[in-house]
Amino acid sequence: MASPRVLLLLPPLTQLNTPYPSTAFLTGFLESRNIAVEQADLGIEMVLRLFRPEGLRNIFRQLHGHDDSLPKEAVAMMKAEHAYIDMIEPVIAFLQGKRPDIASHLIQPGVLPQGPRFRGRKKFARTVSVDDRAKQWATFFLEDLTDLVQATITPHFALSRYAEQIGRSASSFDHIAAALAEPPNLIDEWLLEVFWEHVNKVTPSLIGLSIPFPGNLYGAFRIAQALKQQRPDLPVVIGGGYVNTELRRVADPRVFDYIDFLTLDNGERPLLSLIEHLSGVRPRQSLCRTMYREKNRVVSANDPLSTDFTMDDIGCPTYRGLALDRYLTILDSTNPMHRLWSEGHWNKLTVAHGCYWKQCTFCDVGLNYISRYEMTPTDRLIRQIERLVSETGRRGFHFVDEAAPPAALKALALAILERRMTISWWGNIRFETAFSPDLPPA
Numbered sequence: 001m002a003s004p005r006v007l008l009l010l011p012p013l014t015q016l017n018t019p020y021p022s023t024a025f026l027t028g029f030l031e032s033r034n035i036a037v038e039q040a041d042l043g044i045e046m047v048l049r050l051f052r053p054e055g056l057r058n059i060f061r062q063l064h065g066h067d068d069s070l071p072k073e074a075v076a077m078m079k080a081e082h083a084y085i086d087m088i089e090p091v092i093a094f095l096q097g098k099r100p101d102i103a104s105h106l107i108q109p110g111v112l113p114q115g116p117r118f119r120g121r122k123k124f125a126r127t128v129s130v131d132d133r134a135k136q137w138a139t140f141f142l143e144d145l146t147d148l149v150q151a152t153i154t155p156h157f158a159l160s161r162y163a164e165q166i167g168r169s170a171s172s173f174d175h176i177a178a179a180l181a182e183p184p185n186l187i188d189e190w191l192l193e194v195f196w197e198h199v200n201k202v203t204p205s206l207i208g209l210s211i212p213f214p215g216n217l218y219g220a221f222r223i224a225q226a227l228k229q230q231r232p233d234l235p236v237v238i239g240g241g242y243v244n245t246e247l248r249r250v251a252d253p254r255v256f257d258y259i260d261f262l263t264l265d266n267g268e269r270p271l272l273s274l275i276e277h278l279s280g281v282r283p284r285q286s287l288c289r290t291m292y293r294e295k296n297r298v299v300s301a302n303d304p305l306s307t308d309f310t311m312d313d314i315g316c317p318t319y320r321g322l323a324l325d326r327y328l329t330i331l332d333s334t335n336p337m338h339r340l341w342s343e344g345h346w347n348k349l350t351v352a353h354g355c356y357w358k359q360c361t362f363c364d365v366g367l368n369y370i371s372r373y374e375m376t377p378t379d380r381l382i383r384q385i386e387r388l389v390s391e392t393g394r395r396g397f398h399f400v401d402e403a404a405p406p407a408a409l410k411a412l413a414l415a416i417l418e419r420r421m422t423i424s425w426w427g428n429i430r431f432e433t434a435f436s437p438d439l440p441p442a
């Protein structure tokens, strides 16, 4: 493989308001090494295949003629089928921030069909502004449709995770193998449709699947299964938070019926080593923190000379290729903290790698992403902020550290003030005496 082309994918499903940052970080890194790379978030794309008139028509079509065996809530929703189909486009446009003008219309009686999610929550909704109430009602509308799909098409589907229960019970590969032995459901089919569109467009020579949470595992393996059936020559690698914690000790060779490589901990070095291997310049035994199958056994390679890149050397995350204007605000709570997580786009960066504290007894401090502590140099962080503002046009930042260090936050805050930059930012912290009224956590 002379010039590799990498396609990094987020399988369904994380949050719907903003992309999970793993592919953005790795895309930025590979670009900094002049490697051709594209990325896509299949979660939002799959959800938008459902939440469109044609998607809902397909769902209702599958239910017609089965009224007797359906839950009574589903039957009631079928009676309002045309209202759901008529309103799905304006609701999605509103939640994408493209039709703010229709907020007051959406909360007029009779405009949105009101299913079970509206009941009992109206009182709560009356206390908020017109705009927030419209966001809540639009969210209830989508939640009703989600419940319908869950009850009638597939129990796997939820608004921020897909088949999570399979990932949570993956102590043996049997659960995932059994789920994959079932024919793809309608939602799976949409997932595979968007997946093949990206493969055909990018024509990659390596596909990377990021699995941060249990709710991404099934989607990743469903994609990998389809790929191995049609393109067994195309290598697939998985990595991410879920892999790092739950699959570190995987010994079942069946996992490698679907994938070719599994990497652990920070993805930059293992991915680069893998690309070098696939390009013919690195033997397989010299891969970095990478597992693969050999003679029907799972083996690990970890070249001791392949060290991790420093924070100064990993490039800048990029959202290139991700359609930020298609993400949805889901407002299911007016709790301000909850809203930070579920509303709007946040550019994601890390103030430091790892945790400076490493003393909580419940924490797996031996894991690389906790134990290897390294601050991002402030100048570099500022350059990354400037670059992301220019790329995305968004000035909100979420520092995705496990516990952002007060010293680094102070240095960052002073640098922002010196440069008269206007951004808003937030992140996770430990309660520390080092935080003061002058240096509050955002």
Ligand code: SF4
Pocket: 355, 356, 357, 358, 359, 360, 363, 364, 365, 370, 402, 403, 430
């Ligand atoms: S502060 Fe967070 S990351 Fe650090 S040791 Fe405690 S739980 Fe782990």
